[in-house]
Amino acid sequence: METAELPPPAFCGVDWAEDHHDVAIVDTGGKQLAKARISDDAAGFAQLITLLAEHGDLEDQRIPVAIETSRGLLIAELRATGRPVYAINPLAVARYRDRHSVARRKSDAVDAAALANILRVDRDVHRSLPADSELAQAIAVLARAQQDAVWDKGQAQNKLRSQLREFYPAILAAFAGHRFGLCAIEARTILAAAPTPTKAAQLTRRHLRSLLKRAGRVRGIEAEADRLYEIFHRDYMHHLPQVEAAFGRQTLALLRQLDIACTNADELEAACVEAFDAHPDAPIYTSFPGLGSLSGARILAEIGDDRTRFASAGSLKAYAGSAPVTRASGKSCVVLSRKVKNQRLAAVGYVWSFSSLTKSPGARAHYDRRRKAGDRHIAAQRNLFNRFMGMLYFCLQHHQLYDEAKAFPSPPPTALPAQAA
Template sequence: LRTDMAAHRPLPADSELVQAIAVLARAQQDAVWARGQAHNKLRSQLREFYPAILNAFAQHKQGLCSREARSILAAAPTPTMAAKLTRRRLQSLLKQAGRVRGIQAEAERLHEVFKRDYLHQLPQVEAALGHQTSALLRQLNTACDNADQLAEAVTQAFEEHPDGPVIRSFPGLAALTGARVLAEIGDDRARFASAESLKAYAGSAPVTRASGKSCKVMSRKVKNQRLAAVGYVWAFNSLTRSPGARAHYDRRRAAGDRHVAAQRNLFNRFMGMLFHCLQNSHTYDEAVAFPLASAGLRATAA
């Protein structure tokens, strides 16, 4: 640094609130990843001896991470114990998990699933697997609680930042994903000289390698991995919330891009819009962001 200081960028002058949001958002994302690992370990364990619980919550949105599944699994860590659960006991467990509607019907369904015939391990082996399942369940409970508490904290901090309304105006960004974006780009307006530099930092801008007559366009590997991860979530969620984003994605797919490449291209466009909106304190406008799609919708309505 003493000999080539001009080649290095100064540290961003982010506000104290953004630095706090960055700590909370990264911790929450780590907790989500830990929750996913704990869920996968528990699911792999249950596949060996407890298929009934997997069948019972196969269609549930959160799967084994749901409070209902964790509550029942804590009360019956083995299939033999699950088969002994009465309808009244299942209703009680569902109420303890926070369910308020369809309790009786759900208890009937679970009772029927647990009463089916399944292959069983030897009794002592099943008991040992039940103890291991309880240990893995405690890890999952801790990971779920950590993710939920950190999500509440980061959402509250994000709502206090003045850039929050601008970021949340974009389709596909909610409080949690918006906080992750803000945590990685900061609120120092002089940090990125142009939209292209922000796109390169996010990893959405491609890299062109040219030598002689050969020219290759590849995805960028050196990037902010956390910002790139939330970028794919952002692009995917926007497909159902923005007609312009959906039309842009469909055009990229028709041009030959794979799903991930089309998402990355859409994320790249969103990053350019976000840079402009933050620099000028403007909220997202669908008609300005995707004028061709907006004009087509107006013509169809007419």
């Protein structure tokens, strides 16, 4: 016979700050048992643990803690103790605060007490931080850092491109059709050697071949050098010499930022993929069409490997933002896309669904059916992502690989009409 889980003896709220934290502990009736201000260091954490132990914190009956953030050393130490930790949205805390005071007074101690009372009253409607493995937490750090590096690289490329449009259209024309644009190593190598159109026009075919080899190109060097030579020697408009030279200096500064962003993205991608491939759930993720090691790592980073985190596939879909929101009142009923969601998970979801269109006949057929039904491109992609998230939830719960035949079963054949005798 299973024993019922004992209710916690008290509830703790921590109002987080940069150099200190306010702590409040309330009992099940709402009476404040203790309050304190702790420092943001090991001594402050030890003081918090001692305070919790004085009010009934036991190894088999931990006092839950509510706080307004899900990251930081304090959170890591609290999670390591095995206690449930709840990250409460600051907007929700503001609403709870208004329940106790209409004068709109606010202080760190009041917010700490409000956080503790949130757990006392509505603990069941909030989700505690997942009990992810150490490897999953490391993958989350790397995957989010790599995604940030990719966004930084795109921003640096856009800044450089905007700058080059002002005075250097030749380099833009030279790499307009390249897959990686200005992020290509050939483009960055040539731009570093010739940061102005005047210097680009002075490059000979021999110099261009040398630069292409330095960039790592091994095929089609002669043809590429001839193409670049022809582009750089076209007739273009120019700024005055000193103005063009100043633009060149600024271009080199922006180019250094782009080089660093590209290097960071590549190094973090390699580290992220290496960590993801070592995770036992990696084969399940990569068995799905359109999911590689990097995109699989980004999804694992956001949903974790705690199987009890989501009670159902619907909860996971809502967290990913793929499930729609229904607003019904009286005779009106409106179905809208979900705005409150995990933005990182939603971003990789659109990439996943788009990539699967060429990898899975079933996914392509599902997308086409949604388009014929009237969905726009984004809506059809979101619907396909929603279906994939349901499949992923099932595969993770049952430790099964993706099966195309089960995921998108073929429709039964239509019966032919009987022929007359």
